[in-house]
Amino acid sequence: MATLPHLHSLSFHTPCSFQHTKSPTLPFLALPPSSSSPFTVSSKKKNPWLDPFDPGEDPDMEIITPFPDGKQEEDPSFPANPSNPYGFLKFPEGYNVELASLALKVRGDVRRCCCLMSGGVYENLLYFPVIQLIKNRYPGVDIDIIASPRGKQTYELNKNVRWANPYDLDDDFPEPAEYTDMIGVLKGRYYDLVLSTKLAGFGHAAFMFMTSARDKASYVYPNVNRVGSGLFLQEIFIPPSSNLSEGGYHMYNQMIEWIGRPGKNVPREPVPPLKVSISKKLRAYVAEKYTKEGVEKGKYVVIHGVQSDSVASMQSRGDTDSLLPIQLWAELVKEISSDAKPIIVIPHEKEREEVEEIVGDAATILFMTTPGKLAALIDDSAGVICTNTVAVQLALARNKPCVALFSSEEKAQVFVPEAEVKNCTVIASKTGKLIDIDVEAAKSAVKSLGKTPVFA
Numbered sequence: 001m002a003t004l005p006h007l008h009s010l011s012f013h014t015p016c017s018f019q020h021t022k023s024p025t026l027p028f029l030a031l032p033p034s035s036s037s038p039f040t041v042s043s044k045k046k047n048p049w050l051d052p053f054d055p056g057e058d059p060d061m062e063i064i065t066p067f068p069d070g071k072q073e074e075d076p077s078f079p080a081n082p083s084n085p086y087g088f089l090k091f092p093e094g095y096n097v098e099l100a101s102l103a104l105k106v107r108g109d110v111r112r113c114c115c116l117m118s119g120g121v122y123e124n125l126l127y128f129p130v131i132q133l134i135k136n137r138y139p140g141v142d143i144d145i146i147a148s149p150r151g152k153q154t155y156e157l158n159k160n161v162r163w164a165n166p167y168d169l170d171d172d173f174p175e176p177a178e179y180t181d182m183i184g185v186l187k188g189r190y191y192d193l194v195l196s197t198k199l200a201g202f203g204h205a206a207f208m209f210m211t212s213a214r215d216k217a218s219y220v221y222p223n224v225n226r227v228g229s230g231l232f233l234q235e236i237f238i239p240p241s242s243n244l245s246e247g248g249y250h251m252y253n254q255m256i257e258w259i260g261r262p263g264k265n266v267p268r269e270p271v272p273p274l275k276v277s278i279s280k281k282l283r284a285y286v287a288e289k290y291t292k293e294g295v296e297k298g299k300y301v302v303i304h305g306v307q308s309d310s311v312a313s314m315q316s317r318g319d320t321d322s323l324l325p326i327q328l329w330a331e332l333v334k335e336i337s338s339d340a341k342p343i344i345v346i347p348h349e350k351e352r353e354e355v356e357e358i359v360g361d362a363a364t365i366l367f368m369t370t371p372g373k374l375a376a377l378i379d380d381s382a383g384v385i386c387t388n389t390v391a392v393q394l395a396l397a398r399n400k401p402c403v404a405l406f407s408s409e410e411k412a413q414v415f416v417p418e419a420e421v422k423n424c425t426v427i428a429s430k431t432g433k434l435i436d437i438d439v440e441a442a443k444s445a446v447k448s449l450g451k452t453p454v455f456a
Helices: 100-107 121-125 128-137 149-157 177-185 202-209 244-251 253-259 280-292 328-335 349-362 371-379 391-396 409-415 440-448
Strands: 112-116 142-147 160-164 191-200 215-220 235-237 302-303 342-347 364-367 383-387 402-406 425-426
Touching: 100 253, 112 128, 112 244, 112 383, 112 391, 121 149, 121 391, 128 142, 128 253, 142 149, 149 160, 149 215, 191 202, 191 253, 202 215, 235 253, 244 409, 280 364, 280 371, 328 342, 328 349, 342 349, 342 371, 349 364, 364 409, 371 391, 383 391, 391 402, 391 425, 402 409, 402 440, 409 425, 425 440
Parallel strands: 112 142, 112 191, 142 160, 191 215, 215 235, 302 342, 302 383, 342 364, 383 402, 402 425
Antiparallel strands: none
Protein backbone atom coordinates (compact mmCIF):
# COMPACT_ATOMS: atom_id res chain seq x y z
CA MET A 1 0.00 0.00 0.00
CA ALA A 2 1.48 3.33 -1.08
CA THR A 3 2.00 6.14 1.42
CA LEU A 4 0.85 9.68 0.71
CA PRO A 5 3.94 11.89 0.40
CA HIS A 6 2.29 14.97 1.94
CA LEU A 7 1.22 13.06 5.04
CA HIS A 8 4.49 11.22 5.60
CA SER A 9 6.11 13.89 7.77
CA LEU A 10 3.01 14.63 9.91
CA SER A 11 2.95 13.49 13.52
CA PHE A 12 -0.37 12.72 15.20
CA HIS A 13 -0.57 12.74 18.95
CA THR A 14 -3.39 12.40 21.42
CA PRO A 15 -4.93 15.59 22.82
CA CYS A 16 -3.39 14.82 26.20
CA SER A 17 0.17 14.58 24.92
CA PHE A 18 1.96 17.84 25.63
CA GLN A 19 5.25 19.01 27.11
CA HIS A 20 5.38 19.93 30.77
CA THR A 21 6.77 23.42 30.48
CA LYS A 22 6.72 26.08 33.04
CA SER A 23 4.42 28.92 32.11
CA PRO A 24 6.11 32.32 32.38
CA THR A 25 2.78 34.13 32.88
CA LEU A 26 0.99 31.69 35.18
CA PRO A 27 3.58 30.21 37.53
CA PHE A 28 0.95 28.72 39.82
CA LEU A 29 -0.29 26.51 36.94
CA ALA A 30 3.08 24.93 36.15
CA LEU A 31 3.09 21.17 36.36
CA PRO A 32 6.38 19.61 37.58
CA PRO A 33 7.54 16.64 35.53
CA SER A 34 6.84 13.43 37.36
CA SER A 35 6.60 9.84 36.42
CA SER A 36 3.35 9.61 38.39
CA SER A 37 1.72 12.47 36.45
CA PRO A 38 -1.46 11.45 34.65
CA PHE A 39 -0.40 13.50 31.62
CA THR A 40 2.10 11.24 29.88
CA VAL A 41 3.15 11.19 26.25
CA SER A 42 1.76 8.25 24.38
CA SER A 43 4.24 6.32 22.33
CA LYS A 44 1.53 5.02 20.07
CA LYS A 45 0.91 7.28 17.13
CA LYS A 46 -2.57 8.08 15.99
CA ASN A 47 -3.76 6.51 12.79
CA PRO A 48 -3.64 9.29 10.15
CA TRP A 49 -6.62 7.80 8.36
CA LEU A 50 -8.92 8.34 11.33
CA ASP A 51 -8.63 12.13 11.20
CA PRO A 52 -6.41 13.46 8.41
CA PHE A 53 -7.20 17.05 9.43
CA ASP A 54 -5.85 16.80 12.99
CA PRO A 55 -2.66 18.93 13.12
CA GLY A 56 -1.67 17.55 16.50
CA GLU A 57 -1.02 19.39 19.75
CA ASP A 58 -1.15 23.15 20.10
CA PRO A 59 2.11 24.41 21.61
CA ASP A 60 0.54 27.73 22.62
CA MET A 61 -2.34 26.17 24.57
CA GLU A 62 -2.34 26.85 28.31
CA ILE A 63 -4.40 25.09 30.96
CA ILE A 64 -6.22 27.60 33.12
CA THR A 65 -8.92 27.33 35.74
CA PRO A 66 -12.56 27.46 34.53
CA PHE A 67 -13.25 30.19 37.12
CA PRO A 68 -10.48 32.75 36.62
CA ASP A 69 -12.37 35.39 38.60
CA GLY A 70 -13.52 33.10 41.37
CA LYS A 71 -17.09 31.96 42.04
CA GLN A 72 -19.96 34.21 41.08
CA GLU A 73 -21.49 36.43 43.72
CA GLU A 74 -24.93 35.45 44.99
CA ASP A 75 -27.68 37.74 46.22
CA PRO A 76 -27.58 38.27 49.96
CA SER A 77 -30.25 36.35 51.85
CA PHE A 78 -32.53 37.85 54.46
CA PRO A 79 -31.22 37.79 58.01
CA ALA A 80 -32.45 34.95 60.15
CA ASN A 81 -35.10 35.79 62.72
CA PRO A 82 -33.89 34.57 66.12
CA SER A 83 -37.34 35.06 67.69
CA ASN A 84 -39.01 32.72 65.20
CA PRO A 85 -40.19 29.61 67.06
CA TYR A 86 -39.80 27.60 63.86
CA GLY A 87 -36.08 28.20 63.67
CA PHE A 88 -35.30 25.24 61.45
CA LEU A 89 -37.35 26.88 58.66
CA LYS A 90 -35.43 30.15 58.96
CA PHE A 91 -38.34 32.31 57.78
CA PRO A 92 -37.61 36.02 58.23
CA GLU A 93 -40.28 38.38 59.47
CA GLY A 94 -42.76 39.43 56.80
CA TYR A 95 -41.92 36.52 54.51
CA ASN A 96 -43.37 33.09 54.13
CA VAL A 97 -43.14 30.21 51.74
CA GLU A 98 -46.26 29.35 49.72
CA LEU A 99 -47.29 25.95 51.00
CA ALA A 100 -51.02 26.36 50.54
CA SER A 101 -51.51 24.38 47.33
CA LEU A 102 -51.41 20.97 49.00
CA ALA A 103 -53.70 22.07 51.83
CA LEU A 104 -56.14 23.59 49.34
CA LYS A 105 -56.16 20.34 47.40
CA VAL A 106 -56.82 18.27 50.53
CA ARG A 107 -59.62 20.54 51.71
CA GLY A 108 -61.00 21.16 48.23
CA ASP A 109 -60.76 24.89 48.88
CA VAL A 110 -60.62 27.49 46.12
CA ARG A 111 -58.69 30.76 46.18
CA ARG A 112 -58.86 31.75 42.51
CA CYS A 113 -61.74 30.80 40.21
CA CYS A 114 -62.27 31.53 36.52
CA CYS A 115 -65.60 31.23 34.71
CA LEU A 116 -65.58 30.75 30.92
CA MET A 117 -68.92 32.12 29.75
CA SER A 118 -70.77 31.28 26.57
CA GLY A 119 -73.62 33.38 25.24
CA GLY A 120 -74.68 37.01 25.39
CA VAL A 121 -76.00 39.40 28.00
CA TYR A 122 -79.01 37.26 28.99
CA GLU A 123 -76.94 34.13 29.66
CA ASN A 124 -74.32 36.07 31.61
CA LEU A 125 -76.94 37.81 33.76
CA LEU A 126 -78.52 34.49 34.76
CA TYR A 127 -75.06 33.35 35.91
CA PHE A 128 -75.05 35.94 38.71
CA PRO A 129 -76.57 33.54 41.29
CA VAL A 130 -73.79 31.04 40.50
CA ILE A 131 -71.14 33.71 41.13
CA GLN A 132 -72.75 34.59 44.46
CA LEU A 133 -72.89 30.89 45.33
CA ILE A 134 -69.15 30.52 44.65
CA LYS A 135 -68.50 33.57 46.83
CA ASN A 136 -70.57 32.12 49.68
CA ARG A 137 -69.11 28.64 49.36
CA TYR A 138 -65.48 29.79 49.25
CA PRO A 139 -65.13 33.02 51.27
CA GLY A 140 -62.35 35.26 50.02
CA VAL A 141 -62.21 33.69 46.55
CA ASP A 142 -61.17 35.83 43.58
CA ILE A 143 -63.57 35.32 40.66
CA ASP A 144 -62.57 36.19 37.09
CA ILE A 145 -64.72 36.05 33.97
CA ILE A 146 -63.90 35.27 30.34
CA ALA A 147 -66.86 36.25 28.15
CA SER A 148 -67.75 37.66 24.76
CA PRO A 149 -67.43 41.44 24.31
CA ARG A 150 -71.21 41.80 24.68
CA GLY A 151 -71.40 39.45 27.65
CA LYS A 152 -68.52 41.22 29.39
CA GLN A 153 -70.66 44.38 29.70
CA THR A 154 -72.97 42.54 32.09
CA TYR A 155 -70.36 42.41 34.84
CA GLU A 156 -70.49 46.13 35.54
CA LEU A 157 -73.55 45.04 37.54
CA ASN A 158 -71.66 42.50 39.64
CA LYS A 159 -69.41 43.52 42.51
CA ASN A 160 -68.10 39.97 43.11
CA VAL A 161 -66.09 39.80 39.88
CA ARG A 162 -62.44 40.82 40.03
CA TRP A 163 -61.50 40.84 36.32
CA ALA A 164 -63.57 40.36 33.17
CA ASN A 165 -61.71 39.70 29.91
CA PRO A 166 -63.31 39.76 26.45
CA TYR A 167 -62.80 36.58 24.45
CA ASP A 168 -65.41 34.94 22.24
CA LEU A 169 -65.55 31.28 23.27
CA ASP A 170 -68.30 30.60 20.75
CA ASP A 171 -66.00 31.29 17.83
CA ASP A 172 -65.23 27.90 16.29
CA PHE A 173 -62.20 29.20 14.41
CA PRO A 174 -60.38 31.73 16.62
CA GLU A 175 -57.25 33.54 15.58
CA PRO A 176 -54.21 31.47 16.61
CA ALA A 177 -52.55 34.49 18.22
CA GLU A 178 -55.63 35.28 20.34
CA TYR A 179 -56.11 31.62 21.23
CA THR A 180 -52.56 31.09 22.48
CA ASP A 181 -52.52 34.47 24.21
CA MET A 182 -55.64 33.62 26.19
CA ILE A 183 -54.15 30.27 27.21
CA GLY A 184 -51.07 32.14 28.45
CA VAL A 185 -53.21 34.62 30.39
CA LEU A 186 -55.17 31.86 32.11
CA LYS A 187 -52.08 29.77 32.76
CA GLY A 188 -50.27 32.70 34.37
CA ARG A 189 -53.05 33.33 36.89
CA TYR A 190 -52.75 29.89 38.56
CA TYR A 191 -56.44 29.14 39.01
CA ASP A 192 -57.65 26.53 41.45
CA LEU A 193 -60.97 26.08 39.65
CA VAL A 194 -62.09 26.75 36.08
CA LEU A 195 -65.80 26.51 35.22
CA SER A 196 -67.22 26.67 31.70
CA THR A 197 -70.76 27.08 30.40
CA LYS A 198 -69.75 26.36 26.82
CA LEU A 199 -70.66 22.87 25.67
CA ALA A 200 -67.28 21.19 25.55
CA GLY A 201 -66.00 18.71 23.05
CA PHE A 202 -62.45 17.49 22.71
CA GLY A 203 -61.17 20.92 21.59
CA HIS A 204 -62.66 23.08 24.35
CA ALA A 205 -61.76 20.49 27.00
CA ALA A 206 -58.15 20.58 25.76
CA PHE A 207 -58.26 24.39 25.97
CA MET A 208 -59.30 24.14 29.63
CA PHE A 209 -56.65 21.51 30.29
CA MET A 210 -53.92 23.82 28.97
CA THR A 211 -54.84 26.44 31.59
CA SER A 212 -53.12 24.16 34.17
CA ALA A 213 -55.91 24.75 36.67
CA ARG A 214 -56.24 22.26 39.52
CA ASP A 215 -59.93 21.46 38.94
CA LYS A 216 -61.81 21.86 35.68
CA ALA A 217 -65.58 21.48 35.27
CA SER A 218 -67.67 22.15 32.20
CA TYR A 219 -70.90 21.44 30.39
CA VAL A 220 -70.41 18.95 27.56
CA TYR A 221 -72.40 18.07 24.47
CA PRO A 222 -75.30 15.68 25.16
CA ASN A 223 -74.39 13.66 22.06
CA VAL A 224 -71.39 12.00 20.47
CA ASN A 225 -69.55 15.32 20.16
CA ARG A 226 -68.48 15.09 23.79
CA VAL A 227 -66.20 12.11 23.11
CA GLY A 228 -62.78 12.68 24.62
CA SER A 229 -63.72 15.69 26.72
CA GLY A 230 -63.85 13.69 29.96
CA LEU A 231 -60.14 12.94 29.69
CA PHE A 232 -59.30 16.57 30.46
CA LEU A 233 -62.05 17.48 32.95
CA GLN A 234 -62.59 16.58 36.60
CA GLU A 235 -66.37 17.09 36.38
CA ILE A 236 -68.79 17.19 33.46
CA PHE A 237 -72.42 18.35 33.25
CA ILE A 238 -74.65 16.88 30.55
CA PRO A 239 -77.54 19.24 29.66
CA PRO A 240 -80.88 17.88 28.39
CA SER A 241 -80.40 19.54 24.97
CA SER A 242 -77.61 21.00 22.88
CA ASN A 243 -78.96 24.51 23.58
CA LEU A 244 -78.22 25.21 27.24
CA SER A 245 -80.21 28.47 27.16
CA GLU A 246 -83.45 26.54 26.72
CA GLY A 247 -83.24 25.80 30.43
CA GLY A 248 -84.28 29.37 31.17
CA TYR A 249 -83.82 30.77 34.65
CA HIS A 250 -82.49 27.43 35.95
CA MET A 251 -80.20 26.74 33.01
CA TYR A 252 -77.18 26.29 35.32
CA ASN A 253 -78.88 24.04 37.88
CA GLN A 254 -76.43 21.13 37.36
CA MET A 255 -73.42 23.35 37.98
CA ILE A 256 -75.17 24.88 41.01
CA GLU A 257 -75.79 21.40 42.46
CA TRP A 258 -72.10 20.53 42.11
CA ILE A 259 -70.73 23.81 43.50
CA GLY A 260 -73.07 23.89 46.49
CA ARG A 261 -72.60 20.19 47.34
CA PRO A 262 -72.12 19.44 51.04
CA GLY A 263 -68.71 18.46 52.34
CA LYS A 264 -67.19 17.30 55.60
CA ASN A 265 -68.66 19.52 58.31
CA VAL A 266 -69.92 21.81 55.51
CA PRO A 267 -73.69 21.84 54.79
CA ARG A 268 -75.17 22.34 51.35
CA GLU A 269 -74.96 25.97 50.29
CA PRO A 270 -78.38 27.48 49.42
CA VAL A 271 -78.83 29.10 46.03
CA PRO A 272 -79.01 32.91 46.30
CA PRO A 273 -81.52 34.90 44.22
CA LEU A 274 -80.62 37.05 41.22
CA LYS A 275 -79.37 40.46 42.36
CA VAL A 276 -77.60 43.28 40.53
CA SER A 277 -75.55 46.21 41.84
CA ILE A 278 -75.76 49.60 40.11
CA SER A 279 -72.94 52.06 40.54
CA LYS A 280 -73.41 55.76 41.28
CA LYS A 281 -71.84 56.72 37.96
CA LEU A 282 -74.38 54.67 36.03
CA ARG A 283 -77.25 56.13 38.02
CA ALA A 284 -76.04 59.68 37.44
CA TYR A 285 -75.49 59.14 33.72
CA VAL A 286 -78.93 57.60 33.14
CA ALA A 287 -80.68 60.17 35.34
CA GLU A 288 -79.12 62.98 33.33
CA LYS A 289 -80.23 61.31 30.11
CA TYR A 290 -83.92 60.93 30.95
CA THR A 291 -84.04 64.29 32.74
CA LYS A 292 -83.03 66.01 29.49
CA GLU A 293 -86.14 64.47 27.91
CA GLY A 294 -88.33 66.06 30.58
CA VAL A 295 -89.02 62.84 32.53
CA GLU A 296 -88.97 62.66 36.33
CA LYS A 297 -87.67 59.85 38.46
CA GLY A 298 -90.32 57.27 39.37
CA LYS A 299 -92.85 58.72 36.93
CA TYR A 300 -92.19 56.70 33.81
CA VAL A 301 -92.66 53.18 32.48
CA VAL A 302 -89.89 51.41 30.54
CA ILE A 303 -90.82 49.59 27.31
CA HIS A 304 -88.24 47.12 26.02
CA GLY A 305 -88.42 44.57 23.21
CA VAL A 306 -88.79 46.60 20.01
CA GLN A 307 -88.15 44.46 16.96
CA SER A 308 -84.66 45.03 15.57
CA ASP A 309 -81.75 43.11 14.08
CA SER A 310 -79.30 44.73 16.51
CA VAL A 311 -77.28 42.55 18.89
CA ALA A 312 -78.15 45.06 21.62
CA SER A 313 -81.71 43.68 21.79
CA MET A 314 -80.42 41.43 24.61
CA GLN A 315 -82.47 38.35 23.81
CA SER A 316 -81.96 34.85 25.15
CA ARG A 317 -80.62 32.13 22.87
CA GLY A 318 -83.31 29.88 24.28
CA ASP A 319 -86.15 32.12 23.06
CA THR A 320 -85.49 33.82 19.74
CA ASP A 321 -89.15 34.78 19.27
CA SER A 322 -89.07 37.58 21.82
CA LEU A 323 -89.39 40.88 19.94
CA LEU A 324 -92.51 42.76 18.81
CA PRO A 325 -92.95 45.32 16.02
CA ILE A 326 -93.44 48.91 17.02
CA GLN A 327 -97.06 48.89 15.77
CA LEU A 328 -98.11 46.63 18.66
CA TRP A 329 -96.12 48.65 21.16
CA ALA A 330 -97.91 51.81 19.98
CA GLU A 331 -101.26 50.25 20.98
CA LEU A 332 -99.97 49.44 24.47
CA VAL A 333 -98.52 52.92 24.92
CA LYS A 334 -102.02 54.42 24.69
CA GLU A 335 -103.17 52.35 27.69
CA ILE A 336 -100.48 53.55 30.07
CA SER A 337 -101.79 55.70 32.91
CA SER A 338 -101.43 59.43 32.56
CA ASP A 339 -99.47 59.46 35.83
CA ALA A 340 -96.49 57.87 34.08
CA LYS A 341 -94.62 58.72 30.90
CA PRO A 342 -93.74 55.79 28.62
CA ILE A 343 -90.08 55.49 27.62
CA ILE A 344 -89.34 53.24 24.65
CA VAL A 345 -85.78 51.86 24.64
CA ILE A 346 -84.34 51.29 21.17
CA PRO A 347 -81.23 49.12 20.58
CA HIS A 348 -80.01 51.10 17.55
CA GLU A 349 -80.34 54.65 16.28
CA LYS A 350 -81.66 53.42 12.93
CA GLU A 351 -84.92 52.47 14.68
CA ARG A 352 -85.57 56.01 15.96
CA GLU A 353 -87.12 57.40 12.79
CA GLU A 354 -89.69 54.60 12.48
CA VAL A 355 -90.58 54.74 16.18
CA GLU A 356 -91.07 58.51 16.07
CA GLU A 357 -93.25 58.19 12.98
CA ILE A 358 -95.57 55.60 14.53
CA VAL A 359 -95.65 56.62 18.20
CA GLY A 360 -95.24 60.38 17.81
CA ASP A 361 -95.18 62.45 20.98
CA ALA A 362 -96.96 59.82 23.06
CA ALA A 363 -93.68 58.34 24.31
CA THR A 364 -90.07 59.30 24.93
CA ILE A 365 -87.38 57.45 22.97
CA LEU A 366 -84.06 56.57 24.57
CA PHE A 367 -81.14 54.82 22.89
CA MET A 368 -79.46 52.36 25.30
CA THR A 369 -77.31 49.38 24.46
CA THR A 370 -75.64 48.19 27.67
CA PRO A 371 -77.28 46.19 30.47
CA GLY A 372 -75.88 48.55 33.09
CA LYS A 373 -77.66 51.59 31.67
CA LEU A 374 -80.85 49.61 31.19
CA ALA A 375 -80.72 48.42 34.81
CA ALA A 376 -80.30 51.98 36.08
CA LEU A 377 -83.21 53.14 33.93
CA ILE A 378 -85.44 50.33 35.22
CA ASP A 379 -84.44 50.97 38.83
CA ASP A 380 -85.68 54.57 38.65
CA SER A 381 -88.91 53.65 36.86
CA ALA A 382 -92.43 52.92 38.07
CA GLY A 383 -92.61 49.64 36.15
CA VAL A 384 -91.57 47.72 33.05
CA ILE A 385 -93.40 46.39 29.99
CA CYS A 386 -91.23 44.02 28.00
CA THR A 387 -90.93 40.79 26.12
CA ASN A 388 -88.55 37.99 27.09
CA THR A 389 -85.41 40.11 27.02
CA VAL A 390 -82.91 40.89 29.75
CA ALA A 391 -85.26 43.68 30.91
CA VAL A 392 -87.62 41.19 32.55
CA GLN A 393 -84.80 39.71 34.65
CA LEU A 394 -83.50 43.15 35.61
CA ALA A 395 -86.99 44.21 36.70
CA LEU A 396 -87.34 41.12 38.90
CA ALA A 397 -83.85 41.64 40.33
CA ARG A 398 -84.74 45.22 41.34
CA ASN A 399 -88.27 44.27 42.57
CA LYS A 400 -90.07 46.42 40.01
CA PRO A 401 -93.62 45.65 38.82
CA CYS A 402 -93.43 44.09 35.40
CA VAL A 403 -95.69 43.00 32.55
CA ALA A 404 -93.91 40.31 30.53
CA LEU A 405 -95.09 39.16 27.10
CA PHE A 406 -94.14 35.59 26.10
CA SER A 407 -94.67 33.46 23.02
CA SER A 408 -96.03 30.54 25.07
CA GLU A 409 -96.93 29.44 28.58
CA GLU A 410 -94.04 26.96 28.56
CA LYS A 411 -91.49 29.71 27.88
CA ALA A 412 -93.01 31.87 30.61
CA GLN A 413 -92.75 29.10 33.21
CA VAL A 414 -89.14 28.33 32.23
CA PHE A 415 -87.81 31.90 32.21
CA VAL A 416 -89.99 33.46 34.95
CA PRO A 417 -90.81 30.71 37.46
CA GLU A 418 -93.19 31.68 40.28
CA ALA A 419 -94.12 34.89 38.49
CA GLU A 420 -97.13 35.49 40.77
CA VAL A 421 -94.89 35.96 43.82
CA LYS A 422 -92.40 38.15 41.96
CA ASN A 423 -94.78 41.01 41.15
CA CYS A 424 -94.74 40.01 37.49
CA THR A 425 -97.80 39.71 35.26
CA VAL A 426 -97.26 37.21 32.43
CA ILE A 427 -99.19 37.45 29.18
CA ALA A 428 -98.57 34.45 26.92
CA SER A 429 -99.60 33.77 23.36
CA LYS A 430 -101.88 30.79 22.78
CA THR A 431 -100.50 29.95 19.33
CA GLY A 432 -96.81 29.67 20.25
CA LYS A 433 -95.96 32.86 18.31
CA LEU A 434 -95.38 36.16 20.03
CA ILE A 435 -96.95 38.15 17.20
CA ASP A 436 -100.32 36.51 17.98
CA ILE A 437 -100.38 37.66 21.59
CA ASP A 438 -103.70 38.79 23.06
CA VAL A 439 -103.41 42.58 22.83
CA GLU A 440 -106.53 43.20 24.92
CA ALA A 441 -105.19 41.12 27.82
CA ALA A 442 -101.91 43.00 27.58
CA LYS A 443 -103.76 46.35 27.63
CA SER A 444 -105.66 45.47 30.80
CA ALA A 445 -102.41 44.46 32.52
CA VAL A 446 -100.65 47.63 31.39
CA LYS A 447 -103.32 49.93 32.84
CA SER A 448 -102.20 49.16 36.40
CA LEU A 449 -98.61 50.23 35.78
CA GLY A 450 -97.51 53.71 36.72
CA LYS A 451 -100.60 54.57 38.78
CA THR A 452 -99.94 56.66 41.86
CA PRO A 453 -100.86 54.58 44.95
CA VAL A 454 -103.66 55.94 47.12
CA PHE A 455 -103.60 55.25 50.86
CA ALA A 456 -106.88 55.41 52.78
